[in-house]
Amino acid sequence: MTATAADPGTTTSTGTKIVLAKNQYGKAEVRLVKITRDTARHQIEDLNVTSQLHGDFEAAHTEGDNAHVVPTDTQKNTVYGLAREGVGSPEAFLVRLGEHFTGSFDWVTGGRWAAEQYTWDRIEDHDHAFSRNMSEVRTAVLEIADGRQDILAGLSGLTVLKSTGSEFHGYPVDRYTTLQETTERILATDVNARWRYNTDAVAAGDLDYNAIYASVRTQLLRGFANTHSLALQQTMFEMGRLVLEAHPDIEEIRMSLPNKHHFLVDLEPFGQDNPHEVFFAADRPYGLIEATIQREGVAPTHPIWENAAGFC
Amino acid sequence: MTATAADPGTTTSTGTKIVLAKNQYGKAEVRLVKITRDTARHQIEDLNVTSQLHGDFEAAHTEGDNAHVVPTDTQKNTVYGLAREGVGSPEAFLVRLGEHFTGSFDWVTGGRWAAEQYTWDRIEDHDHAFSRNMSEVRTAVLEIADGRQDILAGLSGLTVLKSTGSEFHGYPVDRYTTLQETTERILATDVNARWRYNTDAVAAGDLDYNAIYASVRTQLLRGFANTHSLALQQTMFEMGRLVLEAHPDIEEIRMSLPNKHHFLVDLEPFGQDNPHEVFFAADRPYGLIEATIQREGVAPTHPIWENAAGFC
Amino acid sequence: MTATAADPGTTTSTGTKIVLAKNQYGKAEVRLVKITRDTARHQIEDLNVTSQLHGDFEAAHTEGDNAHVVPTDTQKNTVYGLAREGVGSPEAFLVRLGEHFTGSFDWVTGGRWAAEQYTWDRIEDHDHAFSRNMSEVRTAVLEIADGRQDILAGLSGLTVLKSTGSEFHGYPVDRYTTLQETTERILATDVNARWRYNTDAVAAGDLDYNAIYASVRTQLLRGFANTHSLALQQTMFEMGRLVLEAHPDIEEIRMSLPNKHHFLVDLEPFGQDNPHEVFFAADRPYGLIEATIQREGVAPTHPIWENAAGFC
């Protein structure tokens, strides 16, 4: 995003000039379904694409002069036009989209392109009938800035639960502490994760984004399942560690994990015991555990995170 | 639901008495997670249960007299207390719940009990770690009325798509018709279905609800996938027909199918062709196709449908 | 909805014929914004319209023959075409829509047309700038069957709360009862109501639907605010009674009221009292209180309720 040195800003009654700083605009949530039908066995790619441009758009803001404003409708059309040549992976598609805009308009110096991808399974191995797998959403973000391309990949809404193998104790106690320690609880969360690829690896252009996605997903599930958990923080760190160990091209991974509380129901008033069998799954409030796990030496934060939704 | 002959109704200025008619009350959306841990290989059952009672509750309405009002909090507690003895299937659990209330309080003459069930898959065959399968929600409703138990089973939100094998033509044309006929389109829908079991089969008590659910789900997917479609109505009828053929204990099935339009994008202005490859997936409006398919001789409608959400 | 005597049904292996019963189809959620700009002071009407036809559509289901299938796309176009002549009220608009379809196609014997309407307020009395008032959604349903028109009007999502003036006690106690009696609690609900107009009054065509809507809304709010509540059932009955008293053309009213629990937080462990000041607003589960209140002599149920969403 460009913070333009707004010359013709307005001056307030108190004497300060008011200027345009960071800005971006584009078309959000372009729903694209691409069928590849070279053979009788069709392939389906289902995406939700957002395109936002950075550059010199000051006159539109201060004067309503649209000479630089590539219409958001044109951005939408471009998504469909480029999809005609294939998608491949959300990351690769966003790169083609970003290079198109930065290559076509002098004043477009960068931008942010994002996609969600939805998975479809074949119905009984049928050639052209599918059912949608809702279990998580795959995400991707490309940011082009200062001639550099950076990519975040991710997933959201992968809900997991362990029915044992989770404890929580040893925490500080103060006036407001009423929680009881436990060596046996349900641990459940929705995995929301984003990982950033090494900028050089992105530039080299030979990352197999689909294969890495599948592998990261597996590592996250394994990290959750196989860690005997003393804290959700510990489980999260282990999940991230496994991903970074397996994938040298990933520099860092961020996770935002709600602690989805499952409270053991007190059945004693009804004359019953409850040996960790009957639980109330609460909605709100929930714990919220968030961290970045990265290779040593990586900068504490990278500009591409700035516009991510919430922490990750 | 009971339409009580409200004696002490109020009389309006225009002279008519105002009375209480159909009514029901209870606790909605009791979130129950049951872990069965008899062995190291845990089982998980995850439900959202609603309990509503029918009977003589008139004094609460007209006088604020709660002598008959089994608190909704008590209904919630009862869900958890009965779950201590196991769930088994949503249908079987609702029957135990309904029999408890109608058996415990003279003035509770019936009621409506409903559940959603969510599916969890094991993470790599782990003994106690699971990931939630979001692909559809299983539903069940029990209604007790006039000493009779009736059961609706169902599923909602099973999203399916065919990338070919669907046509639409031969329809009437009037002043407002602009749609073009087609012999090649994407057909996509969210399957929302409910089926009603034969009352005698329910009373006999030996229906294997879990096995039938799995089989109905398969028949619905097959009916969708394998029908060359001239209309979504035709596909829907075939889906229902397959279910009724396979399951003599099912009397009728209702479906509510949104026609999720996928519009072929016109790429010609960009100098490109589009041989059924690039589509825009629209949100609203959508077609909505609904029907009951039943065995000949079954009554056109059954009271249990009255409180279903929308058509089904 | 028409339960057609399905002649060419299919016969199952067990010998029963499988037939089409109740069915309807159409276009759902047509988003219509109508600006009336006869003068510089614009009027805005914002609706979400659903059209569904009943009649002889059997061949489409059993043979894929679309000769009777007025396309859902045509139904959408018709909504826009008729809106060109004005909306007026959702009820009046649906009547024009329903009469159009039943008058244009012999085999369309009836149908169900529904609308949500959204309210906009003027920004500081501006002539053409508005902000949306989200506080509730107005609803309307027209059903045409057997040459008769029936209308449900309603509102949904009107959230109300009383911070005192609500008690709950005197209820039966059993093994599962842990709730404490109270003479002081918060009472909160989302008012979801639908009322049915007298069929003759609808036929006469001179009901002022907008004025009655505004008045019913006022009566519901007053009934909630001014009733000292011993049970939500009592408050609900009083709300309905006020509506029927004020409007002789309304035959009955249904309400579905979630009891949105606000639990007094126990601050004693922190050394604080809590004289009904600090509450936790819970999401789920919630009580659910539903009833029909009607004039004496009205039939216990009317066919138009059958496809309402849930109880009302």
Add this chain to the structure above:
Amino acid sequence: MTATAADPGTTTSTGTKIVLAKNQYGKAEVRLVKITRDTARHQIEDLNVTSQLHGDFEAAHTEGDNAHVVPTDTQKNTVYGLAREGVGSPEAFLVRLGEHFTGSFDWVTGGRWAAEQYTWDRIEDHDHAFSRNMSEVRTAVLEIADGRQDILAGLSGLTVLKSTGSEFHGYPVDRYTTLQETTERILATDVNARWRYNTDAVAAGDLDYNAIYASVRTQLLRGFANTHSLALQQTMFEMGRLVLEAHPDIEEIRMSLPNKHHFLVDLEPFGQDNPHEVFFAADRPYGLIEATIQREGVAPTHPIWENAAGFC
């Protein structure tokens, strides 16, 4: 958020150490309703509060050692305990919350506290009966870092529309451009805005957050209503300019404005004209226009924006 110099990180097979970087944790969405009942005329404050702590939590991540982990349950209890002494404004309440945590635990060096506030209107000026005003949600964020307090205030979901007074033309045209220029269109958006207060003004502690909120809301509505719009960017800049002019204690304001397209329906195929009267309100895709407007000399970005949801 603290990027701790993770000493006991783990070393990957490729030789890099894997370390914990930015992290935060706490309790999200604590639903708090506070009734002030000093007199018979009750006041209601309705909030959704999130508390997240920053500091030294590394051992929890790398070893499962919870000695520093103030339980999220304790954080929830603290919200309720502090609310007993009153709320006042979301900003003032968050400051008390943040000072409590940073003052109580040595290793808590900062944090992020956020709230949504919901508005209730009196029902006909009743003393203790209210209806919820859903028209927008008020938001507030406090970040404490390096001994400094910063505050973002905001609002989300304020939906506005102009039925005339909006044009769009003069934009660049390329291969993918099919949009037609217009001098007459509907302009509609959901106003999502956050503004940052001057750090010194926050420290001085005498900002009247409730009064400023009401005034900013008014300025945003006026800016939208009174600007003859050549681009949504221009309208947005003017809205921000008015806010900064009126409020010297606000340093900058960010907005994220979806361009909610209302397409004029082509009625010509039905033999009708459409002089900007009948529109289709589309859901997706939508334009998305985002910018920061600030006083000259303010840094292009401030750390408090980093975890805001999306752009603002």
